Amino acid sequence: MSTIPEIVSYLKYGREVLFDAIKGLSYRELTEEEIYEGWTIKDVLAHIIGWDEQVIKNLEFIKAGQADKVNNPDAYEHNHDSLEAWHDTSWNSVLAAVHHSYEQIIYFINAMDYADIDRRFERQGRPFTIRSYIIETMVEHIRQHSAEIELWREALHEDIDAASLIMTLKQRRAKFMAVLDTFEEEELIEKHAVGHWSISDMVGHIVDWEQRMLQAARHIFDPSLPKVPAVDEPGLDWNEILVARRAKKSWAENHHDLLETQIAVDNFLIDLTPGDWKLRGPYPWPDDQGSLAQLIIAIGEHYDDHLPDLQQWHIHKHGTAPENSTHSSG
Known part of the structure; x- marks a missing residue:
């Protein structure tokens, strides 16, 4: 790197490695999934913003002839402050800030004389150069975090145990069905069992979402099949809309649809x-995508989500929790 444009290109390369590492990830994966303990990808970017801002301060000191004020703050406190500063901020704002801080750094570098890149400055009696202390350190720092993200993405695939996922799905489903079978039909159609829904309404809700997830899974497996439109119209409660569409269906029909959908899911999984x-592909809810494995996990988790509703209704109607069912009143 013997010219300013070459240095700028090197800095650009560092950012491209980072953005390549997060390319194709969903909003959920970027903001909710931890890539290591306590840190999401959003947190990693917030951390990078914090150090970018420190680089900008240091470049300002150097430009003002105050290189002795160049500072390297306590890493733990600095990281904590950076994550806190962006914790309640949207992903788009964090992403924009990463681009902005990079552009500010490029602005400073472009305005420098090349001779200053390797000029020896001093801070607290210790020599440093912009090349070694700022440019090389910054790019290496970003490459390190990019590699961590890539390793996390690889681990997502390595950790897939298809047999275990299928078994877990069937166990969750069986536990739900076992409690469902303890009710009489009149208890299943009585309103206000789950909010203002009946248990039959809730089962219809599970059916509709499982069918949507199965359709999304089929599209991921074979992209030539239709994509499932995400239910993302603002101001609409799609759970209520879907339940309303089933309003005329009997308990027997909802129960039949549930069993039929479960069989369809099992038949789909057999051939994988x-x-x-x-x-990877889109999920049937807004702004999310991911692996086929994670979508199948979501099908099973939906049963777990509604199992407490069944348990609570059983207690309400029978005075006790259903047998072989773990109930928490918390």
């Missing part, structure tokens, strides 16, 4: 190869 579970 180990590589298929790693396929």
Whole structure:
């Protein structure tokens, strides 16, 4: 790197590595999934913003002839402050800030004489250069975090145990169905069992979402099949809309639809190869995508989400929790 444009290109390379590492990830994966303990990708970017801002301060000191004020703050406190500063900020704002801080750094570098890049400055009696202390350190720092993200993405695939995922799905489903079978039909159609829904309404809700997830899974497996439109119209409660569409269905019809959908899911899973579970595509809710494996996990988790509703209704109607059912009143 013997010219300013070459240095700028090197800095650009560092950012491109970072953005390549997060390319194709969903909003959920960027903001909710921890890539290591306590840190999401959003947190990593907030951390990078914090250090970018420190680089900008240091470049300002150097430009003002005050290189002795160049500071390297306590890493723990600095990281904590950076994450806190962006904790309640949207992903788009964090992403924009990462681009902005990079542009500010490029602005400073472009305005420098090349001779200043390797000029020896001193801070607290210790020599440093912009090349070694700022440019090389900054790019290496970003490459390190990019590599961590890549390793996390690889681990997502390596950790897929198809047999275990199928078993977990069936166990969650069986636990739900076992409690469901303890009710008489009149208890299943009585309103206000789950909010203003009946248990039959809730089962219809599970059916509708499982069918949507199955359709999304089929599209991920075979992109030539229709994509499931995400239910993202603002101001609409799609759970209520879907339940309303089933208003005239009897308990027997909702129960039949549930069993039929479960069989369809099982038949779909039978033909999957180990590589298929790693396929990625859109999910049937807004701004999310991910692996086929994670979508199948979501099908099972939906039963777990509503199991407490069944347990609570059983207690209300029978005075006790259903047998072989773990109930928490908390």
